[in-house]
Amino acid sequence: MNAPPSRPGPRPAVRIGALVPLTRPGWVEAGRHLLAGLELAAGEVNDAGGIDGRPLELVVRDTAADPGNATAAVDDLVRLGVVAVAGEYHSVVARAAAARADALGVPFLCSSAVLDALTEQPTEWVARLAPAQSHGWRIYADFLLGAGHRRIAVATEPSVYWASGTGILRDYVTARGGTVTELDARALTPAALCDELADNHATAVLLLVGFPEPAVPIVKSVRRDQRLAEILIGAPAGQPEFADWAESLGDDGAAVPFLRYLPERLSTLGARVGTALRERLAEAPSFVAFEGYDTVVVLADVLRKHGTDRARIAESWSRVAVEGTRGQIRFSRPPGISVRQWAWPPVQVVDRDPAEPGRFRVRHAG
Template identity: 80%
Template sequence: MSTPPSPAIAERNDGSSVRIGALVPLTRPGWVEAGQHLLAGLELAVSDVNYAGGIAGRPLELVVRDTAADPRRAAAAVDELARLGVAAVAGEYHSVVARAAAARADALGLPFLCSSAVLDALTEQPTEWVARLAPAQSHGWRIYADHLLGAGHSLIAVATEPSVYWASGTRVLREYLAPRGATVIELDARALAPKALCDELVRSRATALLLLVGHPDPAVPIVRAVRRDQRLAEIMMGAPAGQPECAEWATLLGDDGAAIPFLRYLPERLSPLGARVETALRERLADAPSFVAFEGYDTIAVLAEVLRTQGADRARTAGAWPRVAVEGTRGTIRFSRVPGISVWQWAWAPVQVVDRDPAQPDRFRILHAE
């Protein structure tokens, strides 16, 4: 799958295009809706770049590979894209998958601009080849923890599954909350059926339950079980990883999916560029775009600017990360070295804690913003 150049651009160049590889989860067990939104943003930005003249008159082309949330498949895709001669690789939503892609891109000397994955340790060692738009997990999840504390929660249960990503999130929460007098209790969502998990919540006396689990399973059955358990009528549920953002969440859960705060990376008010992109994305998706779609658009906006100024040379592209200054849909994007983060990082994209309004579940309420 690739995005063709506009006819006007195609007529003005010698037939060669500047190619960018795109990694997106488009099939299960990947979060397909997130992948579709990410791809919509990437493709819209490519279309806009080509409409504006491409890269020095050459069309920009997107070469898309489905990662299906599989790290090995992502690493193999990076190998293939490097052989195909792409100037850079972009995208990916799942953190564990992005980590595999980043490691391979680093080893091959292929620039990789990660759109959405937040795992702090995206590479084991510092690298010049990888940059990231999404806030690091430690940054966003600390903001989420502040929201929990502000809401009066000091005994917090997390329903979690085995994963580097979920384990990292649990560690961030525990290390941030413990010095502030709050306790994190782990519940194994693989070992406990939803009803048994409810029993454990009652015994723990937790006032909040965070869903550090996959969507739709087991997140949806857990939400249904908790909502139907009268003993847990006062418990707050939360999902910092953003599961309630997607339309499928509302379709599957209806009113039960409201009032579950999650993180998203949008400003309180979009810039004129952001508003224009939002309208175009809504037309492409036939639905309201999630923050992931804006991340996709901003990824191509950054890469296009770097390619215009540096050409398609991979080493020069990677060397340009610290000099980037691009007006994206959510603010001016610049990359820097952040302590504890091994890649070039935009510090930071805007962060919100939001939920679906119980009175109108297709409407989001901003509860906290930074």
């Protein structure tokens, strides 16, 4: 008697490693939005048949904003056979992940970190969706100068990311007749920082510091200092985008301009994804959620067209042309940028409306 033919088993999943800050001191809310976008897009890929009939699986690792965690996670993900690594929000952490991915020969598509020097040397293994810091922060400086701010102070903490941002602002603003004064937020109490702002006659102070400490006490102190009633508080890194900011500061958190990477009007795809993200998050999605979604859209397109070999994926960055939620995504290598870069996503300067802090106002677009 002949045995019935055996049915082929399920085909193994195509695995993508996802780096996300999900615990403190990482920005947990940003991580939650990033993961929501990644997971939504992966689910849609699988609903549409996966990658050549194989399911797409996200293997998530929490970086907790720690570069060492990111390096170890990339090692672990490579051992698990991922075809690519994606994600991350914090620039210093993404830099560690990019360096390890480059060393191990695994593609890394960075979702949301902006540090220009994401790798020390040019590499074909790494591509990035978020705009480089020098691009976005110069647009932010244009907004400040256009609003008449020439005496700008930055309250900053030690960090490669904050130091890079300070340098970009100083070079751009001083070349146009303004000044940028650096104030050490770790050495100065909020009250002493206010004294420095008043003594320097600053018309704007930018928060290049962590959240909630020391950003929240600095904002509260500045808001309550009558000498600084007319000063602009800014946060180019995007802290006011998230609900934690509004919950921590209430009305004090309004009218704090920040950088957001969204178009003035979403496309049909972007609007549909925005609705789905809102349902998943139970709140309005941030630009970081859209970055997560677009990350998987790009990788799925590459995998369908070029297969799952790591080297072929990395070689294909320059041939990407896919419609994302915020426009068509293509990668190039702009001057001074060491990775394949989407040049450029839409950039806005946005704040929370003082009359309705739950609503955002677009103050400038670049």
